Amino acid sequence: MNWLDISSTAFQAAFYLYCASFICYAIAVAGKRWSNRKPELHNRRWGRFGFILAVAGWIGHLTFFFTRWKGGGHIPTSNMYEFMTFLAMAIVFAFIVVHLIYRNNLLGAFAMPLVIIIIAYAAVFPSEVQPLIPALNSYWLKIHVTTAATGEAFFAVGFAAALVQLLRVIDFSRTDKAGRREQKWVEFVLFFMVVIIGFLVSVFAFRGGGYEAKFRQETAHIDQQGVAQTLTQTVEYGLPPIVAPYNSEKISMQPYLGIKEPLFEAPSWMNGVNAGRKLNTVIWSLLSGAILYGLLQLIARKPIAAVIHPHLTDIDPEDLDEISYRAIAIGFPVFTLGALIFAMIWAQIAWSRFWGWDPKEVWALITWLFYSAYLHLRLSRGWQGTRSAWLAVVGFIVVLFTLIGVNLVIAGLHSYAGV
Amino acid sequence: MIHNTKCECGHQNPTGTVLCESCGKPLVENLPLDTPLEMRYDGAARRSQKQNPDVIDRVWNFFSSVKIAIWLIILTLVGAAVGTIYPQESTFINLDDPAAYYKETYGTSGAVYQALGLARTYESWWFIGLLVMIGTSLVICSLDRVLPLYKALSKQQVRKHLTFLTRQQTVLETEIPGDADQWVADFGAQLKRKRYRVWTDGTALLAEKNRFSRWGPYINHIGLIIFLLAVLGRSVPAWHMDQYVSVDEHQIKQIPGTDYYVGNDKFTVDYYKDEELPDNLKGTARAKLYQTQATLYACTQYCDDDPLHDPVLEKVESHAIEVNSPLEYKGLKLYQYNFEEKIRLIEVKPMLVDAVSGKSYGPFDLKMNDPAEISQAGPYTLKLNDVYPDFGLDEEGRPMTKSRDFNNPAFVFLVTGPDLDSKGELYIYFPMPSAADKGVQQQINDSFKKLGSNSGRFNFEVGKMENVTFSQFTTFLNVRVDRAMPYVWVGAAISMIGLVMGFYWHHRRIWLRVDGGRLTLGAHTNKNTYGIRNETAAALAKTGVDVDPKALDNRRNTQ
Numbered sequence: 001m002n003w004l005d006i007s008s009t010a011f012q013a014a015f016y017l018y019c020a021s022f023i024c025y026a027i028a029v030a031g032k033r034w035s036n037r038k039p040e041l042h043n044r045r046w047g048r049f050g051f052i053l054a055v056a057g058w059i060g061h062l063t064f065f066f067t068r069w070k071g072g073g074h075i076p077t078s079n080m081y082e083f084m085t086f087l088a089m090a091i092v093f094a095f096i097v098v099h100l101i102y103r104n105n106l107l108g109a110f111a112m113p114l115v116i117i118i119i120a121y122a123a124v125f126p127s128e129v130q131p132l133i134p135a136l137n138s139y140w141l142k143i144h145v146t147t148a149a150t151g152e153a154f155f156a157v158g159f160a161a162a163l164v165q166l167l168r169v170i171d172f173s174r175t176d177k178a179g180r181r182e183q184k185w186v187e188f189v190l191f192f193m194v195v196i197i198g199f200l201v202s203v204f205a206f207r208g209g210g211y212e213a214k215f216r217q218e219t220a221h222i223d224q225q226g227v228a229q230t231l232t233q234t235v236e237y238g239l240p241p242i243v244a245p246y247n248s249e250k251i252s253m254q255p256y257l258g259i260k261e262p263l264f265e266a267p268s269w270m271n272g273v274n275a276g277r278k279l280n281t282v283i284w285s286l287l288s289g290a291i292l293y294g295l296l297q298l299i300a301r302k303p304i305a306a307v308i309h310p311h312l313t314d315i316d317p318e319d320l321d322e323i324s325y326r327a328i329a330i331g332f333p334v335f336t337l338g339a340l341i342f343a344m345i346w347a348q349i350a351w352s353r354f355w356g357w358d359p360k361e362v363w364a365l366i367t368w369l370f371y372s373a374y375l376h377l378r379l380s381r382g383w384q385g386t387r388s389a390w391l392a393v394v395g396f397i398v399v400l401f402t403l404i405g406v407n408l409v410i411a412g413l414h415s416y417a418g419v
Numbered sequence: 420m421i422h423n424t425k426c427e428c429g430h431q432n433p434t435g436t437v438l439c440e441s442c443g444k445p446l447v448e449n450l451p452l453d454t455p456l457e458m459r460y461d462g463a464a465r466r467s468q469k470q471n472p473d474v475i476d477r478v479w480n481f482f483s484s485v486k487i488a489i490w491l492i493i494l495t496l497v498g499a500a501v502g503t504i505y506p507q508e509s510t511f512i513n514l515d516d517p518a519a520y521y522k523e524t525y526g527t528s529g530a531v532y533q534a535l536g537l538a539r540t541y542e543s544w545w546f547i548g549l550l551v552m553i554g555t556s557l558v559i560c561s562l563d564r565v566l567p568l569y570k571a572l573s574k575q576q577v578r579k580h581l582t583f584l585t586r587q588q589t590v591l592e593t594e595i596p597g598d599a600d601q602w603v604a605d606f607g608a609q610l611k612r613k614r615y616r617v618w619t620d621g622t623a624l625l626a627e628k629n630r631f632s633r634w635g636p637y638i639n640h641i642g643l644i645i646f647l648l649a650v651l652g653r654s655v656p657a658w659h660m661d662q663y664v665s666v667d668e669h670q671i672k673q674i675p676g677t678d679y680y681v682g683n684d685k686f687t688v689d690y691y692k693d694e695e696l697p698d699n700l701k702g703t704a705r706a707k708l709y710q711t712q713a714t715l716y717a718c719t720q721y722c723d724d725d726p727l728h729d730p731v732l733e734k735v736e737s738h739a740i741e742v743n744s745p746l747e748y749k750g751l752k753l754y755q756y757n758f759e760e761k762i763r764l765i766e767v768k769p770m771l772v773d774a775v776s777g778k779s780y781g782p783f784d785l786k787m788n789d790p791a792e793i794s795q796a797g798p799y800t801l802k803l804n805d806v807y808p809d810f811g812l813d814e815e816g817r818p819m820t821k822s823r824d825f826n827n828p829a830f831v832f833l834v835t836g837p838d839l840d841s842k843g844e845l846y847i848y849f850p851m852p853s854a855a856d857k858g859v860q861q862q863i864n865d866s867f868k869k870l871g872s873n874s875g876r877f878n879f880e881v882g883k884m885e886n887v888t889f890s891q892f893t894t895f896l897n898v899r900v901d902r903a904m905p906y907v908w909v910g911a912a913i914s915m916i917g918l919v920m921g922f923y924w925h926h927r928r929i930w931l932r933v934d935g936g937r938l939t940l941g942a943h944t945n946k947n948t949y950g951i952r953n954e955t956a957a958a959l960a961k962t963g964v965d966v967d968p969k970a971l972d973n974r975r976n977t978q
């Protein structure tokens with residue numbers, strides 16, 4: 001057994017332990033009424049199982065990380081798969097830290113599924129160890145990526161706590177406009193998470209079925225000398241093409257649901273790297289997310305938020321507010337150091353400019369500005385509580401956009417490939 | 420509205436004071452009744468709260484407002500985001516006609532984007548203006564608050580007004596067992612063990628810790644100001660330069676805008692071997708390492724395009740430039756940016772061969788980018804008549820050059836010397852060794868012969884490889900000067916120190932007084948109320964007052 005085999009075994013173990021941890025937390029929070037024990041005792045007992053499993057999973061995750069480092073010869077944070085798994089590991093770390101301060105099981109019930117989703121998302125990307133391109137080959141890169149991800153992980157925990165807080169304070173008895181709007185938006189955040197799950201389900205389902213379609217696409221491209229060139233590429237789809245790439249021709253396509261041709265072609269302005277395939281992925285995610293959400297509705301017959309809300313009564317919203325704020329406050333200096341200062345040091349060494357207004361950099365700055373606006377707003381009256389929770393939710397969406405959206409939408413200097 | 424600024428404790432407060440500087444009693448009647456007191460700056464008056472402001476006061480007030488600061492931050496954020504919609508112009512090395520490029524590549528929206536100047540967002544006046552305003556705001560805002568806060572914290576009174584205590588975030592009112600003095604002393608001792616500093620005044624007590632963390636935000640802001648100033652300083656030309664040069668192997672080129680020249684002595688590239696690549700990348704050429712062996716020259720004389728003299732160069736530095744390893748000389752840095760594999764002749768040393776006598780003369784030097792006007796080969800003189808760096812034929816079959824790059828050079832010489840007609844003979848020479856070129860060379864020389872321009876007796880031959888210098892790679896180097904960098908790092912470091920101080924330590928204060936066996940305790944922290952409740956409850960428990968930390972929370976009782 002070589003290092004990489006140990007590594008992937010440890011990773012699987014970590015994943016299952018996280019799932020088990022989530023189940024324990026869910027039982028701790030939701031199952032208080034089934035057992036005949038006293039609710040607090042039940043909560044404490046299952047919460048402790050959940051926490052122990054999370055720590056065990058994290059140890060497995062660390063094992064994965066270090067054995068892959070040893071086996072691959074460089075720190076595993078250099079492609080999207082490695083980065084996402086690292087982020088998940090950092091979130092568990094942040095969760096453990098915040099949990100040790102506040103010891104609240106609700107946090108686990110919401111942070112663990114986030115970790116699980118991120119690991120599943122990582123698995124969408126190819127998991128082979130890849131060689132580094134020279135620009136990435138510096139220890140500052142390692143320091144930068146790991147610290148930035150750790151800061152983001154605390155923001156993720158702040159997001160989880162803020163979401164609990166929103167679900168906690170949401171008032172379903174309200175029928176006025178503001179109350180309705182609040183219910184709608186909380187439900188929308190949950191829907192968004194269902195869409196992400198839908199994305200994962202469709203990717204893994206079609207991958208499991210070995211689905212494949214291929215297109216030949218012609219793209220215009222300007223080289224170093226400023227000369228226009230036409231490039232012919234093969235674009236491979238793992239999901240059935242609803243949308244074909246712009247200006248492309250079908251090479252092969254397995255029929256699905258009796259459909260043999262793509263339904264339409266991507267618009268011409270979608271001319272970036274694999275834009276057609278990305279659009280197709282988004283459409284599939286929305287479709288399967290909508291179906292999944294519909295099924296949940298059929299079972300529950302009420303908004304998901306209304307299903308979760310009654311289980312959250314034994315914590316004060318003020319405490320959730322503080323947990324969320326505190327997680328962000330712990331994360332902010334780490335993020336500043338990792339995502340901005342270390343990034344600048346690395347850029348200075350690699351490209352001789354500490355700042356180049358590369359989209360990825362700009363979005364790191366935007367994230368930072370957003371959280372500094374958040375921190376300043378909290379100094380003002382009336383911006384704690386629900387409003388601040390919303391900002392923490394939006395902030396994490398900005399983080400996700402910086403990590404994933406920028407790569408999907410804007411192709412920059414950074415070498416992570418998108419799906 | 421004129422407040423009575425004299426407190427009932429007898430202290431005279433400046434106008435704008437919210438909580439009496441001495442005993443803490445609220446002075447402003449219209450404070451919300453049922454929420455904890457607003458404890459920012461301990462209720463001290465600030466300059467921005469002056470009555471009857473004049474113009475300067477108004478500017479001061481504008482920039483000292485956190486609300487304005489937040490707006491500035493949000494606007495900067497939105498502006499920065501807009502700048503990422505399409506690539507910025509600065510990401511292209513040569514973009515002759517940006518308007519056309521954006522229109523062509525991104526359609527109408529791209530054209531509009533470019534026309535609005537958004538393709539240069541980060542250099543635009545409004546974006547820089549926002550940064551300047553944030554900087555101003557940082558300075559004024561910090562000054563406006565740090566001084567009153569400093570004053571308030573350095574002259575705190577131990578015995579506080581009851582209203583002040585009962586309207587903190589963390590409050591306890593209860594009967595205490597035993598002797599009040601003894602209890603206060605015991606409680607103080609407990610807090611000391613938790614690293615509080617404790618002052619007592621009879622049966623009143625003040626315990627405080629981590630006051631320094633209050634300076635964290637201000638230190639952070641000072642760091643940000645230094646950082647911003649350094650960044651703005653980069654727009655001073657002498658502080659900042661950013662250029663690209665492409666240099667073929669064995670070529671020496673001037674770095675534009677400087678008296679330095681850079682030579683590419685040798686370029687090497689290493690590719691990953693197939694067995695080092697994962698399956699999906701096998702067979703692709705992935706560069707593992709590329710390196711320019713570079714020499715930097717300083718020009719000491721005739722630097723500015725003197726037509727009569729070649730510049731005099733003095734070697735000052737040499738370094739193998741790789742990604743992450745630039746050549747550095749006196750603040751000038753040369754970075755490996757990119758490379759291109761392209762064979763180019765640099766110099767050849769051909770012989771002039773006389774077909775009639777079988778003799779060869781020379782060799783003479785022929786530099787591709789700077790051929791000599793007159794060369795000498797044995798007794799013969801070669802005068803350069805024409806140069807075609809990138810030889811081609813136009814529609815009418817006449818020779819022309821396709822570009823100024825030396826992709827396929829051709830030289831026309833007028834040869835004069837012994838046994839030749841006095842007006843000389845005309846020959847074209849293609850130094851590139853390809854058969855096609857040699858064919859064209861033969862054809863043209865034949866046609867010269869038909870026209871009577873030459874007799875066909877001469878030819879050119881390079882012979883040995885030592886007589887050819889060629890470049891296999893062109894390296895692209897990025898030249899930078901950045902004299903603001905030290906200040907950028909200092910600013911960032913100070914800012915980081917401030918952040919850590921402000922976020923990882925929390926200022927905590929506990930006040931209490933015992934009036935006739937009844938304890939009134941109030942505690943305040945700027946962050947982490949959960950922590951201060953636990954700490955207070957633990958100290959209380961050790962002194963015989965059992966209370967659940969949650970019961971101390973004054974916020975919930977009031978909602």
Ligand code: HEM
Nearest residue numbers: 372375376379484485488489491553556557560564636921
């Ligand atoms: C636009 C100009 C700015 C102004 C006027 C401003 C003003 C302030 C003020 C008044 C405080 C509160 C200090 C206290 O409560 O003791 C503060 C805190 C803070 N400021 Fe700024 N600030 C500005 C820009 C920034 C920026 C760009 C950042 C970016 C990191 C920043 C980061 C912070 C942080 C982290 C705190 C501490 C927040 C807390 O204690 O919860 N400030 N700022």
